Amino acid sequence: MKLEILPVLGIGHVSEGDDLAALIATAAPWLRDGDVLVVTSKIVSKAEGRLVDIPADGPERQVARDEVLAAETARVVASRGPTRIVQTHHGFVMASAGIDASNVDKTRLVLLPKDPDASARALRAALRDRYGRDVAVIISDTMGRPWRNGLTDVALGVAGMDPIRDHRGETDPYGNELHVTQMAVVDELAGAGELIKGKIDQVPVAVVRGYLGATRPDDGAGAAALVRDAAQDLFSLGTAEAKTAGLASGATLPDGPGPAPADPAAVRRAIEAVAGAVAPGTVFTLVDDEVRPGLAAAVPGWPEQATALVLGSPPTPVDPNDLVRFGADMHRLRIALAAEGIGSLLLPPPAASTASAALAL
Amino acid sequence: MKLEILPVLGIGHVSEGDDLAALIATAAPWLRDGDVLVVTSKIVSKAEGRLVDIPADGPERQVARDEVLAAETARVVASRGPTRIVQTHHGFVMASAGIDASNVDKTRLVLLPKDPDASARALRAALRDRYGRDVAVIISDTMGRPWRNGLTDVALGVAGMDPIRDHRGETDPYGNELHVTQMAVVDELAGAGELIKGKIDQVPVAVVRGYLGATRPDDGAGAAALVRDAAQDLFSLGTAEAKTAGLASGATLPDGPGPAPADPAAVRRAIEAVAGAVAPGTVFTLVDDEVRPGLAAAVPGWPEQATALVLGSPPTPVDPNDLVRFGADMHRLRIALAAEGIGSLLLPPPAASTASAALAL
Numbered sequence: 001m002k003l004e005i006l007p008v009l010g011i012g013h014v015s016e017g018d019d020l021a022a023l024i025a026t027a028a029p030w031l032r033d034g035d036v037l038v039v040t041s042k043i044v045s046k047a048e049g050r051l052v053d054i055p056a057d058g059p060e061r062q063v064a065r066d067e068v069l070a071a072e073t074a075r076v077v078a079s080r081g082p083t084r085i086v087q088t089h090h091g092f093v094m095a096s097a098g099i100d101a102s103n104v105d106k107t108r109l110v111l112l113p114k115d116p117d118a119s120a121r122a123l124r125a126a127l128r129d130r131y132g133r134d135v136a137v138i139i140s141d142t143m144g145r146p147w148r149n150g151l152t153d154v155a156l157g158v159a160g161m162d163p164i165r166d167h168r169g170e171t172d173p174y175g176n177e178l179h180v181t182q183m184a185v186v187d188e189l190a191g192a193g194e195l196i197k198g199k200i201d202q203v204p205v206a207v208v209r210g211y212l213g214a215t216r217p218d219d220g221a222g223a224a225a226l227v228r229d230a231a232q233d234l235f236s237l238g239t240a241e242a243k244t245a246g247l248a249s250g251a252t253l254p255d256g257p258g259p260a261p262a263d264p265a266a267v268r269r270a271i272e273a274v275a276g277a278v279a280p281g282t283v284f285t286l287v288d289d290e291v292r293p294g295l296a297a298a299v300p301g302w303p304e305q306a307t308a309l310v311l312g313s314p315p316t317p318v319d320p321n322d323l324v325r326f327g328a329d330m331h332r333l334r335i336a337l338a339a340e341g342i343g344s345l346l347l348p349p350p351a352a353s354t355a356s357a358a359l360a361l
Numbered sequence: 362m363k364l365e366i367l368p369v370l371g372i373g374h375v376s377e378g379d380d381l382a383a384l385i386a387t388a389a390p391w392l393r394d395g396d397v398l399v400v401t402s403k404i405v406s407k408a409e410g411r412l413v414d415i416p417a418d419g420p421e422r423q424v425a426r427d428e429v430l431a432a433e434t435a436r437v438v439a440s441r442g443p444t445r446i447v448q449t450h451h452g453f454v455m456a457s458a459g460i461d462a463s464n465v466d467k468t469r470l471v472l473l474p475k476d477p478d479a480s481a482r483a484l485r486a487a488l489r490d491r492y493g494r495d496v497a498v499i500i501s502d503t504m505g506r507p508w509r510n511g512l513t514d515v516a517l518g519v520a521g522m523d524p525i526r527d528h529r530g531e532t533d534p535y536g537n538e539l540h541v542t543q544m545a546v547v548d549e550l551a552g553a554g555e556l557i558k559g560k561i562d563q564v565p566v567a568v569v570r571g572y573l574g575a576t577r578p579d580d581g582a583g584a585a586a587l588v589r590d591a592a593q594d595l596f597s598l599g600t601a602e603a604k605t606a607g608l609a610s611g612a613t614l615p616d617g618p619g620p621a622p623a624d625p626a627a628v629r630r631a632i633e634a635v636a637g638a639v640a641p642g643t644v645f646t647l648v649d650d651e652v653r654p655g656l657a658a659a660v661p662g663w664p665e666q667a668t669a670l671v672l673g674s675p676p677t678p679v680d681p682n683d684l685v686r687f688g689a690d691m692h693r694l695r696i697a698l699a700a701e702g703i704g705s706l707l708l709p710p711p712a713a714s715t716a717s718a719a720l721a722l
Contacts, residue, residue, distance in 0.1 A: 002366060002368070003366035003553070003556060004363055004364070004366075005553070007363070013534075083595070092508075101537060146506070146594055146596035147453075148548070150544060150548065151544055152548050174467070176467065183511060184513050185511075187552065191548065191552045191553065192364070192549060195546060195549050195553065195572060196363070202534060211556060228507075234507070234599045234601070235596045235599060237600045239594075240595070242601075242607065243604070244700050245604055246603065247607040247611050247696060248607075250696045251638065251693045251694070251700065252638040253693070273609070274613060323685055324684055324687060327686060327691070328707055331692035335611045339605050346689055348682040357682070
């Protein structure tokens with residue numbers, strides 16, 4: 001039992017319209033059923049004509065690059081300086097949408113294949129139908145990742161094998177059931193292929209031989225199964241972008257108590273959080289549960305679902321400018337409450353109280 | 362030229378105090394100089410006694426797990442439901458700090474090795490000094506990653522090879538210099554090893570044979586070189602956590618104009634952003650550059666570095682409650698400006714104006 005990773009030598013330059021199956025079958029007559037082909041996406045893109053012309057230099061080059069990037073971008077995930085991490089129309093999150101200016105003429109850019117799973121399926125079918133080889137195909141590209149320096153190759157397209165090996169439900173030798181382990185084996189295979197392909201050595205294809213799990217009769221779910229839905233992802237936005245979005249949400253904070261009763265400890269944390277930012281002498285009071293119903297009844301517009309009341313009093317004596325500042329400070333508190341997950345509504349004070357405003361929580 | 366990935370069979374259970382070098386050298390007498398050993402971190406942890414006792418079940422088990430996790434956590438990066446993505450004291454960002462309950466008795470948890478680079482160096486030295494084999498050692502573990510489903514194995518500890526293959530400065534066949542390509546080859550090697558080790562097959566060690574770049578005479582920079590500093594990382598916090606932090610920053614928004622002149626288009630965007638959230642009839646006016654200096658001179662406390670002036674007027678007629686609401690709306694605008702990168706300071710209105718407040722930008 002062993003794996004072998006073999007380079008496919010002699011493929012040379014690939015141009016639009018080239019027949020990749022023929023190039024690979026000719027360069028690797030030793031290909032066997034059950035092998036996993038790891039194919040650099042760049043030669044797939046070139047064969048498919050996924051190239052755009054751009055100026056070789058000057059400011060026009062940057063303008064053209066930006067236009068190409070915008071066209072390949074479904075949404076911007078994060079940016080800093082010239083770096084753009086975007087989600088492509090395929091769903092992949094990559095720097096510069098995977099657009100590459102290396103290993104191509106200076107006047108062209110290489111885009112990712114339009115549909116890498118379809119490219120993998122087509123290459124697999126051609127090798128099977130025309131050359132009688134039943135292999136799995138992985139289209140690979142190089143990606144960065146958060147938290148770790150260095151790049152690795154991963155799978156953009158897959159045909160003929162399962163993209164994930166699912167260990168869930170298996171039992172280890174100690175009797176523990178494995179709950180979450182789903183291995184992205186096609187990414188590990190793509191990385192393994194990179195180890196022998198290199199970056200500038202004109203070895204765009206590697207073969208992994210001996211892997212159990214290659215191949216399956218149909219094409220399988222493809223690399224599309226590796227794309228995590230943004231709504232499921234804990235890191236769907238860059239930290240700076242998410243902080244700005246969170247800050248901006250305070251400008252349009254909706255009015256109204258939250259859906260759940262406010263936790264008094266969280267309310268006190270919010271009051272504490274703004275203590276250093278509001279005008280000295282401003283007082284916020286969380287009214288206790290015994291007094292609250294009577295006071296709430298005396299607050300115009302008090303909403304039925306509100307479960308707590310905070311009274312706010314500006315420093316005295318009060319002039320009109322101080323009331324404006326006090327209102328701003330009430331909004332500071334509303335934001336601090338929102339950051340604790342507590343909705344609120346700004347209201348006039350109860351009749352006969354010394355407060356100048358109330359918050360229904 | 363090829364790579365081989367070979368399983369090391371027959372290692373069996375590993376317990377505290379076991380001599381890993383002896384176990385591996387005995388199980389793999391075929392080990393050669395220049396091989397790369399990929400060793401599952403779990404057997405390193407077990408040999409080093411990095412285990413903690415916990416109850417097999419019941420609520421006490423969860424309490425004990427939480428305590429262990431807190432001790433292994435340098436900072437929480439993201440959480441959702443029971444999921445905790447944390448940065449460990451090593452700097453790795455991992456779910457549950459890499460603490461594992463699989464492949465171990467139900468009453469124990471396995472922690473990561475205390476210093477995986479040191480573990481790798483020690484194992485390498487023992488194999489060299491006691492068994493005469495000059496190999497590189499990678500200590501591997503399984504990690505998830507943003508944006509892609511499925512896990513892959515990566516390197517936690519490295520000795521005897523460069524963790525990164527740096528292609529910067531190399532020139533491709535088209536004459537383009539490679540600018541950014543630094544490949545985390547030890548992560549690709551760790552993933553390659555996983556393909557043959559599997560999860561439950563008691564094959565905790567794989568050997569990669571034929572990799573150019575293994576080995577180097579000294580131990581090299583180790584996997585510590587793969588840890589990206591949080592300040593350099595575009596995804597140092599989970600999206601939800603970053604949004605909450607951004608929202609909370611609006612509660613303590615500092616007073617004062619920003620360091621750069623305010624872009625009038627950005628000011629207008631901020632005014633537009635809050636239009637639907639402020640009291641109907643509220644008017645914000647960006648004062649033009651000709652009128653501004655005179656008005657600014659009439660604003661008490663106008664700071665010298667301010668470059669723009671926004672006047673705010675509440676809907677009329679104004680009663681004291683309306684002024685509080687108006688102040689809250691001024692803070693809404695201040696937040697919208699801050700989200701555009703524009704600092705501001707809330708001030709009383711200029712004398713003889715109809716405004717009720719001014720913002721110095």
